[in-house]
Amino acid sequence: MPHVELEAIGKSYGPVTVCHDVNLSIEQGEFVTLLGASGCGKTTTLNLIAGLDDPTTGDIRMEGRRVNELSPVQRDIAMVFQNYALYPHMSVAENIGFTLRVRGLRRPEIRARVEEVAASLELSHVLDRLPAQLSGGQQQRVAIGRALVREPKVFLFDEPFSNLDASLRVRMRAEVKELHQRLGVTSIFVTHDQEEAMSISDRIAVMNRGRIEQLGTPEEIYASPANRYVATFIGSPQIELFQGVLARASTGVSLRIGAELLGLAPGLYAGAPDGTKIDIGIRAEHVRLADHGIPATVRLVQPVGPSTHVTLDWQGGTITARLNGFARIERGQLVHLDLDARHLLLFDSNTGGRITANGPG
Amino acid sequence: MSLLRSSFGPRVADAGVIVGLAVFVTWSIAPIAWLLLSSILPQLSLIDQPPDISFVHWTLDNYITVMGSAATLGRGMLNSFIVAAFTTAVALALGAPAAYALARLSVPRSGAVVLLILATQMLPAIAIAIPLFIVISRLGLIDTRFALIVVYLSFNLPIVIWILRGFFLGVPAGLERAAAVDGAGLIRTFWMIVLPISIPPLCAAAVFAFIESWNEFFFALILTRQNAQTVPLVIAAFAGQYQTVFGQMMAAAVISVAPVILLAILFRNHIVRGFADGMLKG
Numbered sequence: 243m244p245h246v247e248l249e250a251i252g253k254s255y256g257p258v259t260v261c262h263d264v265n266l267s268i269e270q271g272e273f274v275t276l277l278g279a280s281g282c283g284k285t286t287t288l289n290l291i292a293g294l295d296d297p298t299t300g301d302i303r304m305e306g307r308r309v310n311e312l313s314p315v316q317r318d319i320a321m322v323f324q325n326y327a328l329y330p331h332m333s334v335a336e337n338i339g340f341t342l343r344v345r346g347l348r349r350p351e352i353r354a355r356v357e358e359v360a361a362s363l364e365l366s367h368v369l370d371r372l373p374a375q376l377s378g379g380q381q382q383r384v385a386i387g388r389a390l391v392r393e394p395k396v397f398l399f400d401e402p403f404s405n406l407d408a409s410l411r412v413r414m415r416a417e418v419k420e421l422h423q424r425l426g427v428t429s430i431f432v433t434h435d436q437e438e439a440m441s442i443s444d445r446i447a448v449m450n451r452g453r454i455e456q457l458g459t460p461e462e463i464y465a466s467p468a469n470r471y472v473a474t475f476i477g478s479p480q481i482e483l484f485q486g487v488l489a490r491a492s493t494g495v496s497l498r499i500g501a502e503l504l505g506l507a508p509g510l511y512a513g514a515p516d517g518t519k520i521d522i523g524i525r526a527e528h529v530r531l532a533d534h535g536i537p538a539t540v541r542l543v544q545p546v547g548p549s550t551h552v553t554l555d556w557q558g559g560t561i562t563a564r565l566n567g568f569a570r571i572e573r574g575q576l577v578h579l580d581l582d583a584r585h586l587l588l589f590d591s592n593t594g595g596r597i598t599a600n601g602p603g
Numbered sequence: 604m605s606l607l608r609s610s611f612g613p614r615v616a617d618a619g620v621i622v623g624l625a626v627f628v629t630w631s632i633a634p635i636a637w638l639l640l641s642s643i644l645p646q647l648s649l650i651d652q653p654p655d656i657s658f659v660h661w662t663l664d665n666y667i668t669v670m671g672s673a674a675t676l677g678r679g680m681l682n683s684f685i686v687a688a689f690t691t692a693v694a695l696a697l698g699a700p701a702a703y704a705l706a707r708l709s710v711p712r713s714g715a716v717v718l719l720i721l722a723t724q725m726l727p728a729i730a731i732a733i734p735l736f737i738v739i740s741r742l743g744l745i746d747t748r749f750a751l752i753v754v755y756l757s758f759n760l761p762i763v764i765w766i767l768r769g770f771f772l773g774v775p776a777g778l779e780r781a782a783a784v785d786g787a788g789l790i791r792t793f794w795m796i797v798l799p800i801s802i803p804p805l806c807a808a809a810v811f812a813f814i815e816s817w818n819e820f821f822f823a824l825i826l827t828r829q830n831a832q833t834v835p836l837v838i839a840a841f842a843g844q845y846q847t848v849f850g851q852m853m854a855a856a857v858i859s860v861a862p863v864i865l866l867a868i869l870f871r872n873h874i875v876r877g878f879a880d881g882m883l884k885g
Contacts, residue, residue: 294780315786327777331799340795341785388785 243306245270245428246291246396251300253286253452260286261452264300268430273422275431275439278449279475284432285324285400287449291430292398293317304396320389321398325405326381328373328388334360335369338387359391379410386418397422397429403438415442436476440464448472470594473523473587479551481523484558485591490516497522497586500557502536506583519591522558526551528585529563531571535578543571554579638860642666642853649849665854676855679837684862686748686833687816690755694812695805697756698763703793705764706771707779717768720761728821736825746828754822759812766811770804771797806873814863834859 244267253261261283268274276284289295291302293314302309309317328337336343339356347355360366363383373381382402389397399418403411419442422429433439439446440460447457448471456468467473473481486499497504497520514520531552538556545551550569553562556579563579565571588597640656641649642665648655669676705713735754736745744750774797782792798805820835827836838859841852867874 289780292784294783314784319784321781321784323777323781325775325777327775327781329778329781329796329800340782340787344786344791388781392785 244268244303245272245305246430247301247303247306248287248291249301249303251287251290251297251302253283253290253295254298259452261290261297264452264454266447266454266457268428271426271428273419273429273431273442273444275433275443275446276449277433277436277439277446277475280434282449283452284434284449286452288321288398288400288430288432291396292319292321318392318395319398320392320394320396321400322382322385322389322402324401326373326385326402328381328384330373333370333372334365334376334384334387337373337384338365338391341388341392355391356387359387362390363387378406379414382406382414383417386421390421395428397427399429399431401433402431403433403435411438418442437478440476448475450475466598467587467596469596470521470523470589473589473596477525479526479562479564481525481587482559482561483521483523483589484561486520486522486558488514488516488518488520497588502557504581504583504586506586514588514590514597518597520597521589521591521594523587523589524561524581524585525587526562526564528582529554529561530580530582531563531565531577532580533578535580538577538579540571540573540575540577543569543573545569638853638856641849642857644850646848646850665850666858669851669854669858675840676834676837676858679832679834680859680862682748682831683817683833683835683859686751686755686831687813689748689752690759690816691809691812693752693756694759694763695809698760698808699767699798699801699805700793701760702764702767703771703797706768706774708789717765720764723761724758732821732825735822739826745826746831748831750826751816751819751823751831751833754826755812755816755819759815762815763808763812766808767801767804770801774800803873803876806870807876810866810870810874813866817863 246266246268248264248266251261251264252259264283264287266274266287276287278284286295290297293309293312293316297310304317314321329340332340335353335356338359339352342352342355356369357366360369363386365380365383365387368376368380373384376384385402402418403414406414415438418431431439431442440463443460445457445459446463448455448463450471456463456472458466458468463472463476467476470483474483484499486497486504489496489498489503495506497506499522536556536558538554538561540552541555541560542553543550544553545568549567550565550571551562552565552569552571553560554577561579571577589595590597643661643663644654644656645660645662645664648657648660704710705717710716739745739750739754742750744753778796778800779792782796787795817833818835819833820839823831823833823836824839827833834855838852838855841848841855
């Protein structure tokens with residue numbers, strides 16, 4: 243039985259629909275991330291799961307039980323908010339212990355639980371301080387501590403690291419992942435940062451305009467995007483698309499890109515008829531430079547440490563290659579592209595849907 | 604040349620601001636300075652044309668005389684204090700939850716309600732004086748502090764609601780959401796989270812209501828006779844039918860404004876922050 247289940251969830255504010263028919267099934271102990279650009283409905287979906295907002299249509303179930311009408315506390319969830327939402331007039335200890343106080347626990351018990359959580363988050367020495375006297379990372383930990391102390395069944399994280407600087411974000415990410423591995427509590431995480439989502443999640447739901455475009459493991463999302471949106475949203479450098487037409491001949495199937503003809507393995511793409519207009523993409527790491535192949539000119543060279551991103555102009559448009567280390571290549575240099583057909587991602591130009599080797603995906 | 608020009612502009616602007624502020628401060632302080640000066644001058648110096656304010660005439664006689672009739676002034680101050688304190692307390696006790704409800708709950712037609720609350724302030728006092736007098740008199744409440752408290756609430760409560768609502772609108776919704784996730788209901792969230800972080804606007808609203816009640820003259824004049832007379836009426840009584848004892852009147856006024864000024868000084872930081880937050884976000 244799934245631990246958290248969204249069934250045909252819709253949410254509208256007046257005439258504006260924010261979530262359309264969202265279906266999501268999360269297993270016990272799983273770490274699932276809702277990933278998408280701002281305004282895609284991911285935080286709204288999280289608020290619906292939390293019970294901070296009511297869905298317009300559909301059902302939310304936890305452990306098989308419908309929870310639409312239950313308050314956040316009755317759902318036994320804990321949430322870490324984007325701006326931490328620490329109570330500014332309360333000390334760290336009071337912030338962490340507030341939920342226990344509300345539940346009517348006795349002071350010694352509250353103190354014991356708060357101290358235990360604080361120790362696990364290295365906050366013991368700041369328990370008497372006010373939130374304003376803490377660093378960003380410490381505030382973040384207090385917010386997590388406030389969620390931890392309740393020992394909830396589900397953790398919800400609403401872009402918890404977006405206010406932190408880059409290095410601290412990476413560290414907190416690791417801490418949250420370790421925490422999840424240690425406690426094994428079902429967690430739902432919202433972010434717009436694809437790298438964060440990839441590194442932390444068991445599964446990712448990519449959202450766009452209130453819909454889940456694809457739900458899968460980080461590898462599935464990256465290597466087998468369900469559609470054009472997911473392909474371009476995931477991956478850095480961003481995948482570049484160029485137009486082509488599927489050409490069928492007795493010798494096999496090929497892609498016509500301008501004057502170039504790129505051969506595909508025979509028998510593949512059987513579902514797509516001759517002349518189908520196709521958007522083609524290929525991840526930067528699969529673009530190789532070779533002695534022979536499609537001519538291209540180097541437009542931009544960006545070394546990023548472990549690799550070098552090289553932007554190239556060719557007759558299909560623009561394409562980016564990721565070369566190992568500090569590549570010895572210069573702007574204006576003439577090179578040849580070797581595009582491995584096995585790594586091409588093909589999308590129907592009209593629908594944006596993926597066309598897999600076995601037909602429309 | 605360009606350097607001269609670039610520094611000349613800001614310097615003129617700075618000077619303009621300083622002159623403007625000086626005029627404003629003088630404008631605000633002049634009546635108080637004149638009040639203080641008049642309170643230490645004898646009657647003769649004050650009625651001279653022009654008034655003779657030279658140092659040699661300065662005296663504390665007015666204060667001594669006013670203190671001599673301390674019973675009247677003392678009773679006036681006590682009445683004023685009780686009326687102002689109760690008005691303030693009730694205005695906050697009722698106004699804060701009302702403002703929170705209007706800021707955060709889905710009150711039907713809340714916009715209209717807020718406008719209506721403000722609209723009550725637009726009636727001139729004189730327009731309601733006679734009906735109010737009749738009602739209070741029929742209820743047998745003439746010359747009681749209770750009547751003054753009820754009447755003062757009618758114009759302080761809307762202002763308190765207006766100030767606090769503006770502030771509550773600016774309280775980050777995340778705090779209330781966090782409290783909901785932590786298991787706090789609406790009342791507990793209001794009491795334990797929202798109110799404690801609203802000390803500045805609460806102080807601003809309290810000081811405002813207190814000063815308004817303390818200084819009110821018109822309704823006190825028509826609704827009281829002797830027992831419930833407040834400080835402004837006691838001061839006014841120094842203007843007799845045949846002679847107005849200006850110096851004593853001013854001395855009494857100085858004594859009466861002292862508590863209010865003290866209050867404003869004590870809470871000045873909260874007042875400034877409270878008004879800034881409440882008014883700007885309203």
